[in-house]
Amino acid sequence: MDTLIVILVGILVTIGTYLILSRHLLRIVLGTSIIGHAVNLLIITSGGLKTGGPPLLGERNANFTDAIPQALVLTAIVINFAVTALVLVLCYRAYQGFGTDDLEHLRGEEHE
Template identity: 50%
Template sequence: MEFIICILAGILFATGVYNILQKQLLRIAIGTGLISHAAHLFILTMGKLKRGQPPIILEGITEYTDPLPHALILTSIVISFGVTSVVLVLAYRTVNENNTDNMEQLRGNEYE
């Protein structure tokens, strides 16, 4: 199961990098979102996907799940939401100021 999720995270990373390398600002924003989702899956997988009881000490329970990966993912979700919001606001402002979302035109290069 962990192998399948690692492959899925790799596919998300690859698609995110591909979208970041595009010329449209919206695709760049989507790429950052995909990379953050891939990071969430990667953190979850590194915490080992095992089943067990919640980390509350009770009698007779010997196997607990680790709450640290879930806390890290929750923190990562909040940070990625903030980064995505900033990227979208900057893209919106750039399109309104320059009347284009093409990165080649924003760099000053002629675009055919």
């Protein structure tokens, strides 16, 4: 199962990299968001799927699950959502102000 998720992470990073290399702002934002989701999957996969009880002091279980990867991913999801929302608002304002989302037009360069 871990191999399948690592292959999925590779596919998501490939798609995100392709979108980042685009000239349009919206594709760049979506590419960074997809790469953020791929990193979240990678963190969960590296943490491993373990079965066991909660890490409480009063419990007598010998096997505990590690809650740190899930906490990291939950925090990363919230931060990724906030950054994506902020950048989407900035892209919308740039589109309103300049009338385009093409990076070459925003730089003032004309393409052929």
